[in-house]
Amino acid sequence: MSLALIEPPVLAQGKIKSFGVFGPKYEVGNLLRQLADGDWMVRIKLLESGEETEYCYSHLINDPEAR
Numbered sequence: 001m002s003l004a005l006i007e008p009p010v011l012a013q014g015k016i017k018s019f020g021v022f023g024p025k026y027e028v029g030n031l032l033r034q035l036a037d038g039d040w041m042v043r044i045k046l047l048e049s050g051e052e053t054e055y056c057y058s059h060l061i062n063d064p065e066a067r
Helices: none
Strands: 016-018 025-034 040-046 052-056
Touching (some): 025 052
Antiparallel strands (some): 016 025, 025 040, 040 052
16 A cells, blocks of 8 residues: 655644643654554653653644643
8 A cells, every 4th residue: 555645744843732621731742654544643742741652643733732
C-alpha cells in the first residue's frame, strides 16, 4: 500500500492543551510521522507526570487550550 504524503500540519509547539474541558494538561511537541489514513502522530508531554507519549493530530486539534 502506498502512502500519499500530505503536507504536514503546522503545530504550535509548546502550547498547553487539555484532554477535553476537565482532563489532564499536556504540552504539544513535534510531529513524529504520518499515518496510513493521512493523520499525523505528535509527541506530547503530560504535565502532571512528565511522561512523553504520542497522540493523533486529529484529536489534538479538537482539544481545548488549557486554562
